[in-house]
Amino acid sequence: MLEGIQSAAQPASWLARGQALFLFLHLLGIACFAYIVAKRLAPLLRAQRDLRFDRPLARLGKVLKFWLGQWKHPRYRTAGTLHILIFAGFILLAMRAFTVLIVGVSQNFVMPGLSGEAGHLYEVATDYAATVVFLCMVFAIVRRAVFKPARYEVPAKFGKAHKADAIFLLVLIAILMVADSLFEAAKAVAQAQPGQHAVFAAALSLPWLLKVTLSAVSLPTLGGLCFTGYLLHEIAFYFLLCYRPFGIQFHVETSLFNVYFSKLDRGKLKPVKWGVSDEHLDQMKSFGVKTFEDFTWKHMLDFYSCADCGRCSDNCPANAVGRPLSPRFISIKARDYAFQHYPMFGGANNSQPLIGSIYSDDEIWSCTTCGACEEECPMLIEYIDKIVDLRRGMVDDGAVPQSLQKPLKALSSRGNPYGKMEKKKADWANAKDFQQVCPVKTLDGKNAADTLYFVDSVTAFDDRMQSIGRATAKILDHVGENFGILGAAEKDSGHDVRRFGEETLFMALRDHNTDAIKASGAKRIVTADPHAYNALKHDYKDVPPVEHISQVIAREVKAGKIEFRPLESDGDVYTYHDPCYLGRHNQIYDDPRDVLDAIPGLKRVEMTRSRDRSFCCGGGGLMLFYEPKVDQRIGVKRVQMAAEAGANVIVTACPFCMVNIEDAIKVAGLEGKMTAIDLAELVDQHIARQGTGGEAAEAQQ
Numbered sequence: 001m002l003e004g005i006q007s008a009a010q011p012a013s014w015l016a017r018g019q020a021l022f023l024f025l026h027l028l029g030i031a032c033f034a035y036i037v038a039k040r041l042a043p044l045l046r047a048q049r050d051l052r053f054d055r056p057l058a059r060l061g062k063v064l065k066f067w068l069g070q071w072k073h074p075r076y077r078t079a080g081t082l083h084i085l086i087f088a089g090f091i092l093l094a095m096r097a098f099t100v101l102i103v104g105v106s107q108n109f110v111m112p113g114l115s116g117e118a119g120h121l122y123e124v125a126t127d128y129a130a131t132v133v134f135l136c137m138v139f140a141i142v143r144r145a146v147f148k149p150a151r152y153e154v155p156a157k158f159g160k161a162h163k164a165d166a167i168f169l170l171v172l173i174a175i176l177m178v179a180d181s182l183f184e185a186a187k188a189v190a191q192a193q194p195g196q197h198a199v200f201a202a203a204l205s206l207p208w209l210l211k212v213t214l215s216a217v218s219l220p221t222l223g224g225l226c227f228t229g230y231l232l233h234e235i236a237f238y239f240l241l242c243y244r245p246f247g248i249q250f251h252v253e254t255s256l257f258n259v260y261f262s263k264l265d266r267g268k269l270k271p272v273k274w275g276v277s278d279e280h281l282d283q284m285k286s287f288g289v290k291t292f293e294d295f296t297w298k299h300m301l302d303f304y305s306c307a308d309c310g311r312c313s314d315n316c317p318a319n320a321v322g323r324p325l326s327p328r329f330i331s332i333k334a335r336d337y338a339f340q341h342y343p344m345f346g347g348a349n350n351s352q353p354l355i356g357s358i359y360s361d362d363e364i365w366s367c368t369t370c371g372a373c374e375e376e377c378p379m380l381i382e383y384i385d386k387i388v389d390l391r392r393g394m395v396d397d398g399a400v401p402q403s404l405q406k407p408l409k410a411l412s413s414r415g416n417p418y419g420k421m422e423k424k425k426a427d428w429a430n431a432k433d434f435q436q437v438c439p440v441k442t443l444d445g446k447n448a449a450d451t452l453y454f455v456d457s458v459t460a461f462d463d464r465m466q467s468i469g470r471a472t473a474k475i476l477d478h479v480g481e482n483f484g485i486l487g488a489a490e491k492d493s494g495h496d497v498r499r500f501g502e503e504t505l506f507m508a509l510r511d512h513n514t515d516a517i518k519a520s521g522a523k524r525i526v527t528a529d530p531h532a533y534n535a536l537k538h539d540y541k542d543v544p545p546v547e548h549i550s551q552v553i554a555r556e557v558k559a560g561k562i563e564f565r566p567l568e569s570d571g572d573v574y575t576y577h578d579p580c581y582l583g584r585h586n587q588i589y590d591d592p593r594d595v596l597d598a599i600p601g602l603k604r605v606e607m608t609r610s611r612d613r614s615f616c617c618g619g620g621g622l623m624l625f626y627e628p629k630v631d632q633r634i635g636v637k638r639v640q641m642a643a644e645a646g647a648n649v650i651v652t653a654c655p656f657c658m659v660n661i662e663d664a665i666k667v668a669g670l671e672g673k674m675t676a677i678d679l680a681e682l683v684d685q686h687i688a689r690q691g692t693g694g695e696a697a698e699a700q701q
């Protein structure tokens with residue numbers, strides 16, 4: 001075919017011989033890709049609504065930060081660096097790939113703006129980009145095949161391993177880079193004037209290496225190599241394009257859209273159904289997600305976008321203690337289900353209930369809604385909303401775990417999970433000896449106050465946690481806050497009821513509390529419970545602004561209204577455990593630490609997993625009352641992490657955490673060696689009160 005080519009001035013003519021074939025492959029590749037994508041979009045068209053077309057600037061910002069900027073990738077240094085290099089290489093090579101594809105059918109094509117010096121510079125950059133991507137592929141293949149990072153493994157209970165598929169794709173990309181470089185090298189050597197070298201601008205790059213190797217090769221052979229390089233590039237390009245939507249690499253196509261349409265509001269839960277107001281919920285025939293088509297289109301896009309990197313599961317506390325939940329497989333199993341039920345040929349198969357087919361009930365109940373998976377995911381894939389939606393479906397079908405039936409019944413009848421009488425809600429504050437130390441008003445119409453202290457169920461009713469309530473009240477009193485509580489009129493905030501999937505009960509609790517809060521006339525709300533904080537901030541509407549007590553303390557310390565007595569050095573080492581609903585969900589990391597660091601003499605260390613990588617205590621999403629079918633407790637792991645950090649006092653700022661951590665200290669056999677204390681309790685014990693020394697601590701007892 002190429003025998004007639006004798007002149008270096010006609011390298012384009014080598015390609016011209018294959019023009020018809022290249023054009024055919026282009027059309028075939030594009031048609032196949034369009035068909036495959038149309039098939040993949042089919043379930044999204046049958047999915048539920050999801051309103052994600054608002055705030056385009058904020059969404060663009062997310063794309064710039066998380067997609068283009070690869071913001072989350074460095075959290076895993078080796079894999080992250082590898083991904084950033086590959087991604088940057090792909091971005092650089094994108095224009096080159098299109099140019100090469102067009103050159104096959106229009107040999108003299110030059111991308112506008114890339115002629116002359118700019119084109120030369122771009123060529124140098126792409127030579128290096130192709131080299132870096134190629135080397136990254138080699139490294140990634142060796143890493144996957146030889147070093148086998150644990151987080152990529154697939155436990156048998158979750159299905160088949162994906163290693164072979166991953167390696168196959170890496171090899172394909174490596175071939176693409178070699179083919180591109182071969183095409184360029186053969187063309188450049190052929191174009192060089194007789195007696196001169198081809199332009200070896202990008203020294204030590206893959207194309208450069210090939211150029212050097214081919215420098216003595218005859219023109220007809222160069223023609224053959226140029227042709228072969230082009231053909232291989234085209235086949236590899238379209239094969240990759242069409243193969244990716246069948247597996248984990250589909251994220252290459254979907255990630256940009258997935259990031260653009262990602263959730264903008266932290267801490268907020270999706271409504272039961274987008275576009276259906278609370279008032280019209282009772283007209284819905286079914287609640288939550290029961291079949292695949294009950295997911296929203298964005299949640300389906302999430303499934304397609306999962307890169308199977310395992311970062312979510314690596315950080316999931318439920319997965320860490322062997323519960324049947326691994327968030328990565330929530331996505332992978334749903335994606336496999338979509339592929340199976342929406343096949344490439346033929347129509348969609350009948351949908352089956354997801355629980356019992358791809359998910360188990362224990363798997364879905366195991367989530368603490370801690371948000372570690374979402375924090376880690378570089379694709380910004382959402383899990384909490386999906387898990388809550390699946391729970392809504394189970395609650396709608398009456399499939400509530402035995403251990404949670406009692407607290408739910410109590411919440412419905414008494415407004416708290418313990419089933420205690422409403423009138424007992426303020427007992428912690430009304431005890432005579434405490435009223436003498438710190439009188440707490442009940443805002444019942446006769447009393448008014450600027451600030452409402454929203455106590456919530458665990459602090460109000462758990463004997464141990466009432467100490468957090470008393471400490472909080474004393475701190476508010478110390479800084480001169482005119483505050484009161486709702487007392488019997490306060491019901492559970494419903495935060496965890498909602499995350500459990502009981503939306504109707506949540507709405508009843510929310511509406512009751514909203515009326516009571518409004519009737520109190522308070523202008524702002526303070527709480528020491530991050531779950532109540534999150535509910536009042538994100539789940540309630542039309543209530544005054546809310547602050548967590550750690551924010552109040554930090555502000556008053558800075559303003560000089562709170563001063564501390566020095567901590568008597570007794571060798572204690574403190575560590576701060578970030579509650580999920582204060583830290584990850586609401587980004588309050590510094591205030592509690594600033595408060596601790598303001599106590600003179602307090603020695604503080606950080607656990608390896610802290611701030612946005614904090615490890616859940618295991619208590620969110622009504623988990624305080626759920627009895628999972630495994631032995632190891634999440635809280636025990638957390639306590640061991642504190643011990644490893646060299647701490648013997650765990651400070652937290654959440655009554656849920658306190659219940660779990662104190663329990664875990666006992667289970668871990670660390671009683672006497674490790675203690676836990678709430679930030680409010682610690683602050684109350686060490687506030688320098690006028691004319692007092694250690695009375696505060698004593699009064700606390």
Ligand code: SF4
Nearest residue numbers: 316367368370371373
């Ligand atoms: S929210 Fe927490 S417990 Fe639930 S899946 Fe994610 S990491 Fe696991």
Ligand code: SF4
Nearest residue numbers: 306307309310312377
């Ligand atoms: S959900 Fe995100 S973090 Fe988890 S495996 Fe998929 S891409 Fe990785």
